[in-house]
Amino acid sequence: NSPAPLPERAIYGFALFLGSWFGFILYLIWAYIPETWLFSLGLTYWPQKYWAVALPVYLLVAVGIGYILLFGINMMSTAPLSSTHTITDNYAKKQQQKKFQEEAIPALRDIPISEVNRMFFLPEK
Amino acid sequence: MAEERRFRSASGALIALRRRQHSASCRELAVRGPRLQLRSLSAATSAVWLAAYGLFALSENSMVLSAAIFITLIGLIIYLHFMKIDQESLLVIGSLGIQVTSSYASGKESTTFIEMGQVKDVVINEAIHMQKVIYYLCILLQDPDDPQGVSEVVPLFQSSKPRLDCLIEVYKSCQEILEKRKTAPQSS
Numbered sequence A: 001n002s003p004a005p006l007p008e009r010a011i012y013g014f015a016l017f018l019g020s021w022f023g024f025i026l027y028l029i030w031a032y033i034p035e036t037w038l039f040s041l042g043l044t045y046w047p048q049k050y051w052a053v054a055l056p057v058y059l060l061v062a063v064g065i066g067y068i069l070l071f072g073i074n075m076m077s078t079a080p081l082s083s084t085h086t087i088t089d090n091y092a093k094k095q096q097q098k099k100f101q102e103e104a105i106p107a108l109r110d111i112p113i114s115e116v117n118r119m120f121f122l123p124e125k
Numbered sequence B: 001m002a003e004e005r006r007f008r009s010a011s012g013a014l015i016a017l018r019r020r021q022h023s024a025s026c027r028e029l030a031v032r033g034p035r036l037q038l039r040s041l042s043a044a045t046s047a048v049w050l051a052a053y054g055l056f057a058l059s060e061n062s063m064v065l066s067a068a069i070f071i072t073l074i075g076l077i078i079y080l081h082f083m084k085i086d087q088e089s090l091l092v093i094g095s096l097g098i099q100v101t102s103s104y105a106s107g108k109e110s111t112t113f114i115e116m117g118q119v120k121d122v123v124i125n126e127a128i129h130m131q132k133v134i135y136y137l138c139i140l141l142q143d144p145d146d147p148q149g150v151s152e153v154v155p156l157f158q159s160s161k162p163r164l165d166c167l168i169e170v171y172k173s174c175q176e177i178l179e180k181r182k183t184a185p186q187s188s
Helices: A008-033 A035-040 A050-077 A113-121 B038-059 B063-085 B162-184
Strands: B002-008 B015-024 B026-032 B085-093 B097-104 B109-115 B121-130 B132-142 B149-157
Touching: A008 A050, A113 B121, A113 B162, B002 B162, B015 B162, B026 B162, B063 B097, B063 B132, B085 B162, B097 B121, B121 B162, B132 B162
Parallel strands: none
Antiparallel strands: B002 B015, B015 B026, B026 B085, B085 B097, B097 B109, B121 B132, B132 B149
């Protein structure tokens, strides 16, 4: 699953490149060329030209709202001050206590908040 | 003995911490915020009345002006009674429990009592609150099933939000009393 270039990926990329250029030119033709010229060519089944302006506007407004929505979702999923999630979580509750070995670095563990507070705020006598 | 010290809240307002020691195992810590300022009251009243006068000038309806006066009066009463907390106090009684009191500007007081058996510890926790990380003091309640677990967190001093220096003072005072209950003989 490495991101290295492969021949298949080169072909997909080129096909997407051609497809997106084709789509863009088609969009420009639909938006700019008057209907009468298109009808005279025999191409009559197009959506209303109103959408050539409306769809980009919808997209941009959706992106703008997405910024505000993401901000709001972030604020909503922040744990409130009264939740136990600010202190502990499932992994910390189920952690195993490893035995203390002399002259070895102590194992990594979640230190309970009471102990941390005592360490920080009560002066060592 | 009582002593009072000035600190700042998280938003920069001046608050005062008053410590009173009633006995060896009973202490009261009160944090008092600033009173309602005349300038903010005048600013709010003028804003509402100017807006109402602007509406009156547009609509020629004089009920807008009376409505603005009512809104200002009723809004002020609601604000003073439900939202403006003047003083929050913590009364720690060593063998009995912890009482948390909030006094509103209108004189209303709301109290909560937590008995000592339920209190696991009083700690300073830091958490994210409204795009800021703040320190706040909280009471950890014991989980009856799990001796190491915390069932609930009760945040204290929510409206005055003192900064870390004030919180450390309160924390030290509380810990002096809470430590004694471990060494005190169990009575059952």
